[in-house]
Amino acid sequence: MLKDGQQTFRFDTFGDEAWWGDTLRLHEAIEGVKFGGIGPGISPATALSLGLKVDLDAMPASLVQQIKMGEVNLNDPAVTLALLQLNAVVGVTGHFNPNGSLKSVGIQCALCHSTVDNALAPGIGHRLDGWANRDLNVGAIIAAAPNLQPVADLLSTDQATVRKVLNSWGPGKFDAELLLDGKASRPNGKPAATLIPPAFGLAGVNLHTWTGWGSVPHWNALVANLEMRGQGNFYDSRLDDAAQFPIAATNHFGHVQSSPDLITAKLPALHLYQLSILAPEPLSSSFDHTAADRGRELFSGKAKCSTCHADPIFTEPGWNIHKASEVCLDDFQANRAPDHAYRTTPLNGLGTHTKGGFYHDGRFATLGDVVNHYDTCFNLGLTAQEKGEIVEYLKSLPERK
Numbered sequence: 001m002l003k004d005g006q007q008t009f010r011f012d013t014f015g016d017e018a019w020w021g022d023t024l025r026l027h028e029a030i031e032g033v034k035f036g037g038i039g040p041g042i043s044p045a046t047a048l049s050l051g052l053k054v055d056l057d058a059m060p061a062s063l064v065q066q067i068k069m070g071e072v073n074l075n076d077p078a079v080t081l082a083l084l085q086l087n088a089v090v091g092v093t094g095h096f097n098p099n100g101s102l103k104s105v106g107i108q109c110a111l112c113h114s115t116v117d118n119a120l121a122p123g124i125g126h127r128l129d130g131w132a133n134r135d136l137n138v139g140a141i142i143a144a145a146p147n148l149q150p151v152a153d154l155l156s157t158d159q160a161t162v163r164k165v166l167n168s169w170g171p172g173k174f175d176a177e178l179l180l181d182g183k184a185s186r187p188n189g190k191p192a193a194t195l196i197p198p199a200f201g202l203a204g205v206n207l208h209t210w211t212g213w214g215s216v217p218h219w220n221a222l223v224a225n226l227e228m229r230g231q232g233n234f235y236d237s238r239l240d241d242a243a244q245f246p247i248a249a250t251n252h253f254g255h256v257q258s259s260p261d262l263i264t265a266k267l268p269a270l271h272l273y274q275l276s277i278l279a280p281e282p283l284s285s286s287f288d289h290t291a292a293d294r295g296r297e298l299f300s301g302k303a304k305c306s307t308c309h310a311d312p313i314f315t316e317p318g319w320n321i322h323k324a325s326e327v328c329l330d331d332f333q334a335n336r337a338p339d340h341a342y343r344t345t346p347l348n349g350l351g352t353h354t355k356g357g358f359y360h361d362g363r364f365a366t367l368g369d370v371v372n373h374y375d376t377c378f379n380l381g382l383t384a385q386e387k388g389e390i391v392e393y394l395k396s397l398p399e400r401k
Contacts, residue, residue, distance in 0.1 A: 005273025013106030014230025021104025041077030051135030130200030139169035201279030232263025279349035295393025
């Protein structure tokens with residue numbers, strides 16, 4: 001089951017190429033006019049600049065050597081097609097015509113929730129499953145699709161507006177609720193997209209998104225059906241609430257049935273594989289060990305962090321969400337979810353996803369900013385030194401046993 005789950009996580013599109021390729025025609029933008037598509041095409045250099053990753057282990061040794069020697073033209077879209085034929089672009093599957101042009105393209109879980117270790121070059125390396133791809137500009141990639149009219153129809157707007165919204169997200173962010181409630185921006189005018197969260201260290205953790213929603217299998221089913229646009233079955237009557245989820249209610253997104261169902265049978269093994277992905281331990285050199293030891297005592301003592309972030313899962317065992325007022329936040333994003341609350345974020349492996357900031361929307365640039373927020377919110381009276389020691393402890397998680 002673990003092997004099956006890994007295969008699903010890395011390579012299964014659940015039939016979503018019918019949406020991304022056949023309907024939105026994203027593959028035409030990838031291949032470019034030279035191969036029967038549109039525009040200049042997407043070269044490896046462009047793909048890497050958009051945060052897409054390349055799996056070093058999927059490439060033959062000869063190609064790896066050519067890249068090392070600078071003998072591969074990374075500005076040629078034809079090389080992108082070759083990498084897709086090798087199944088080397090993390091999270092993307094190309095379907096090809098006999099003449100070598102793209103017929104369609106689909107996406108996988110790994111697109112957003114895997115990265116690479118940059119072993120060969122930036123963006124090219126061995127897979128790191130479960131890591132949030134904070135380089136990935138999801139919005140810009142989708143915006144390149146020639147036909148966004150189906151999305152515009154759902155949002156009751158035009159394609160130009162859809163592209164403007166998508167391009168506003170920026171790297172490492174995605175708005176999973178946009179096609180449920182149609183809210184493209186926060187009250188302050190900033191994009192409503194949230195940071196891509198990691199998918200590791202989930203064993204023992206109940207709710208897994210920034211705002212609750214449901215456990216791993218629920219969110220897997222929702223994402224596979226409603227976000228990836230795969231072909232399966234999905235049920236969540238909460239989406240029938242037209243006041244909160246007008247788009248979802250109108251389009252019956254809480255009652256999806258497809259035949260054949262290409263998703264449901266894959267969910268058990270996918271769930272098991274995700275729960276097996278451990279949060280990576282930090283490098284010994286990445287934090288101050290002495291300060292971290294003092295920070296550990298503060299974490300469970302004066303700072304009261306462990307009240308909610310219980311060791312070793314570093315969130316609450318049980319229903320791990322809080323109302324915005326409990327943690328001194330605005331409730332915009334919380335109110336886009338059924339329980340109108342924020343999840344207590346698990347803290348293991350924080351060092352892997354510092355890019356883009358912290359909290360659901362990256363509002364805090366550093367861990368120090370997070371500690372300052374709680375110091376003010378709960379009147380903890382922490383000194384500057386104590387705050388720094390807590391930060392070092394956070395950087396040390398998960399602790400080496």
